[in-house]
Amino acid sequence: MTSADLHTMTGAYALHALDEDERREFEGHLVECPACAREVREFRATSARLAVAVAESPGPELKRRVMDEIATVRQLPPELPDRHSPTPVEPRRTRRVVVLVLAACLAAIGALGGVAIDRYRDARDAERAVAEQRARGAAIEAVITAPDAVGGSAPASGGGTVRVIASPALDRAVVLTSGLPTLPDARVYQGWYSDNGRMRSIGLIRPGTALLASGLDRASGVGVTVEPAGGSARPSGAPIVLIDLPAGRS
Amino acid sequence: MRTVVHLAAPGEHAPTLEDRLARVAQGDQEAFSFVYDAVIGAVLGVARRVVRDPAQSEEVAQEVLLDVWRGAARFRPDRGSAMTWILTMAHRRAVDRVRSAQAATDREHRTAVREHTPEYDEVVEEVEARLEREQVRRCLRTLTEVQRRSVTLAYYRGCTHREVAGLLDVPLGTIKTRLRDGLIRLRDCLGVGA
Numbered sequence A: 001m002t003s004a005d006l007h008t009m010t011g012a013y014a015l016h017a018l019d020e021d022e023r024r025e026f027e028g029h030l031v032e033c034p035a036c037a038r039e040v041r042e043f044r045a046t047s048a049r050l051a052v053a054v055a056e057s058p059g060p061e062l063k064r065r066v067m068d069e070i071a072t073v074r075q076l077p078p079e080l081p082d083r084h085s086p087t088p089v090e091p092r093r094t095r096r097v098v099v100l101v102l103a104a105c106l107a108a109i110g111a112l113g114g115v116a117i118d119r120y121r122d123a124r125d126a127e128r129a130v131a132e133q134r135a136r137g138a139a140i141e142a143v144i145t146a147p148d149a150v151g152g153s154a155p156a157s158g159g160g161t162v163r164v165i166a167s168p169a170l171d172r173a174v175v176l177t178s179g180l181p182t183l184p185d186a187r188v189y190q191g192w193y194s195d196n197g198r199m200r201s202i203g204l205i206r207p208g209t210a211l212l213a214s215g216l217d218r219a220s221g222v223g224v225t226v227e228p229a230g231g232s233a234r235p236s237g238a239p240i241v242l243i244d245l246p247a248g249r250s
Numbered sequence B: 001m002r003t004v005v006h007l008a009a010p011g012e013h014a015p016t017l018e019d020r021l022a023r024v025a026q027g028d029q030e031a032f033s034f035v036y037d038a039v040i041g042a043v044l045g046v047a048r049r050v051v052r053d054p055a056q057s058e059e060v061a062q063e064v065l066l067d068v069w070r071g072a073a074r075f076r077p078d079r080g081s082a083m084t085w086i087l088t089m090a091h092r093r094a095v096d097r098v099r100s101a102q103a104a105t106d107r108e109h110r111t112a113v114r115e116h117t118p119e120y121d122e123v124v125e126e127v128e129a130r131l132e133r134e135q136v137r138r139c140l141r142t143l144t145e146v147q148r149r150s151v152t153l154a155y156y157r158g159c160t161h162r163e164v165a166g167l168l169d170v171p172l173g174t175i176k177t178r179l180r181d182g183l184i185r186l187r188d189c190l191g192v193g194a
């Protein structure tokens, strides 16, 4: 990247909107470009005003919790392994192994396959779309990280892999596909719950996107078929993959 | 919560947030309590905007305040105000939260526990926030539409510039420039110095 390009990254950097690689590259530039360093400081001060403008009153317990906690947290010494912010406190939350990384803002739009975003000309619509995608992302995350989550994956007969994660407690399943071949225009992938061979539709699957399905009930497995555009009421052919969910769950 | 109004004795100038922070760096919990009161509204506000989930926003705010306590000695006044330092950490923390996948843990549980709306007094900071809101709103209107959307999606939603480009259907290469141009206008309108 040329340094002329780098000078334009101050705004995105100050708003934490760069990717990791870009951020590192730009931080390298920042040490040797006083003009950018100054601009970043100004932009940070500017964006701080954006925060103050949306200030909210906390509940009283928050302060009590924080004050209790600082009494037990050791402070860092002043000598710096020079950086602008302190080493973050590790959250004490226990981290779970998460099966799938669900991105922020709208990785959802691409990866989880929602709406064609170019239809959202209006900022408010775009924001609503963001909110919906986030809610969907959160719902998917909830299934994936559910304590009772079960699942499995299997190769599809035409190529690619299908993975299922189901949470009986949430009564939902998430179907993830990767590398499924592109179908001709008039054909679609459709997902199904299998109740010991009886198939219930859970919706169309767009390759590379996640399908969130409710109504898991006592399904014994999840299958995928290839159907005419629009999908079918029942499978018109043998599934390209059928994944059994562990039996004997409550 | 108590309404805290800081009045200086005559002839004495009221301690600034930076002064307080210097005391915090010495382990002064009372000074920290003042810092908390001065910043918590904005910290929580930005966390709420980005993270959305109320319980998780509070967790983020709590983490930020612990960062302040822990890192007070590392605050560098030559690099900007204490408020900016703290709110930059707050935004970073909030963005990290939505960009990481570890979030779902215990969410339902915690939300259920904290569902009630607590009562609190209107604090001084709220009044200031209202004035600030008006000015920021006015200044945001001086931006072009793409600039304004870019800045608000990045700041209040934690979108990366790539995501902003996708959302607004603008070529990827131009969003960085739009963000910068938008912030320059906003900076000038708000009269922000370094």
Ligand SMILES: [Zn+2]
Pocket: A006, A007, A029, A033, A035, A036
């Ligand atoms: Zn530069």
